[in-house]
Structure formats: C-alpha cells, structure tokens
Amino acid sequence: DGGITQSPKYLFRKEGQNVTLSCEQNLNHDAMYWYRQDPGQGLRLIYYSQIVNDFQKGDIAEGYSVSREKKESFPLTVTSAQKNPTAFYLCASSMVAGSSYEQYFGPGTRLTVT
C-alpha cells in the first residue's frame, strides 16, 4: 500500500533530551513537510524539503532540525532548545510538478516531554 508512515505513534521523553521522529513515504513524492499541531489549533509548518539534500525553514523552525538524505525519508529532531516540545507532530508529502500540490498526511506522532 502506498502511503506515509510515522513512528512511533506515542513518544515520551525527559526534558533536556533530543528526540527524533520518523517519517517515511512510498508515494514517490518530491516534497515532504513537518507540521506541529497544538490542542484546538491549526497546523504550523516547521520545516519542508522539495528535493533530496535540501530543506527550508517553515514558520516555527527554532529548536528543530531535519535531514533529507533519501527521497523517501524526512526525520525530524526535536532538540532540547525547543521550549515547548509537547505537541502532535504531523508529516506530509506532495508532488511539486504540474498542478498537483495536494499534501497527504501520515498518522502523526504525539510527543510528550516531562
């Protein structure tokens, strides 16, 4: 089945620790995105990548880092510098050519930092 996988579904960490969230897609999409969602709020873009080995900051990149070494994978690291890391993290992917910019989302990872 084609789709986007995020693992794990739930993640617990102690304050001060870095943590890496996984995102893999087999849709052959060029672009991948990371969003953060807080309770009762919309989606805020953290980082995105339109091609392998290149990525851009979104609206709330501080305290996060990413890499795009493979087309299929776009891991997000939540560093200890992120002041409020507890949130629901969503990964998405899309094509960038032609007229289709539809983003498809993974199931999300809920990160709790105590």
Added chain:
Amino acid sequence: GQQLNQSPQSMFIQEGEDVSMNCTSSSIFNTWLWYKQDPGEGPVLLIALYKAGELTSNGRLTAQFGITRKDSFLNISASIPSDVGIYFCAGRTQTSGSRLTFGEGTQLTVNP
C-alpha cells in the same frame, strides 16, 4: 505571510442537517484544499480545487473555489455522526511554491 480566516470555529448540529463552512484569504489563491481530521489522526484530503468558480463534489460533500479567488466554501449535506471531526481549509498562492497555508479549523459535532 498569507492569512486564512476559517469560520465558524465550531458547529453543533443535529443528524440530518446540512452544514456550511468557509475560508477567506487576504491573498489570491490558485489552489484550495479541504481536509478532515479525526481525533488523534492525520488530516485526510477531501476535495481539491484548482480553478476560480470550480464546484466539486465528493459524496455528500461539495466545495467551491470562490470567483474572487480569495475564498472557498465547503458544504456537507444530510450530516451523519461519522462527519464529526475538524475540517481544515488550505490554500496556496502563485508564489508560495508547494507550501500551503492552513485555516484554524472548524470543529463539527453531530448529535444523533
């Protein structure tokens, strides 16, 4: 950056009623997308719109790309309990590349 105003923020309706929600933008958009998110899950794409004036249906859902290109509407007819969730609009401009701007969402509750 672009701003998207989505309304209403929440709706409480009876099963069988029709629902309307909308998004307005301060910029001209050339793509409008509508998503639904169930609790604890990722958003699922419902409808994509690419032309001003376009009207597209997906079952009981109908969405329209506003003529001014600064707004979009989503209607749900004959609501059922499984329509419960958060509905998001999203759009992109000519210059935003593949980035989307998302609305704040409309929380829909359907009473059986």
